[in-house]
Amino acid sequence: MKSSEVITLTLPLRNVRLVTKSGTAAPEPDAAQAAYENGKRDAEKAMGEQLLQQRAELLELHQGVITSLRNALPQLVKESENALIELTLQAAQRIVAEIPITRELVEVVIRDAIKQVEDSSEITIQLHPDDLALLRKQNSPILEGLPETGPLRYSASSEVSRGGCMIHTRFGLIDARRETKIEQLRQSLAA
16 A cells, blocks of 8 residues: 555544654644643743852852952052052152252251250251351351350261251250151151
């Protein structure tokens, strides 16, 4: 018999199933639909669980980044403050270094330093040799003394940088060198 021949049956067929090439019966249409629906539900459930797991991992990663930023921010602020202080001090040093040393400048430095002296007797002022020579060359009146202190003694010292001075009294030392003032400023800003 050929597969293209038509067979006529007198009674309707019951419980007949289509046999596939592999020799197994094809599932009934209702069973196939049910299996498809079950597979779809299982896949949706697995996908939902995977999404929940990924969301939890993403939330954990987000929290870790936020915590890291919170911990890093104070350190970053402190480092920025220190860098800004150092930059400011370097700029101040350069500006001060470019100020020309004049008789008036040296006199102002001496007067400001003497204001810190509590006992005005026996005051010796050390200046850079060039600054002392400048005062002498220009006959500075400060070489004769000040009304509040009386006579002052001067000496040249290579320990003192240009534009600064050191004052010795019987009670101690006042360091009014430029580098000392910059270091005091650095310490007060760092505190």
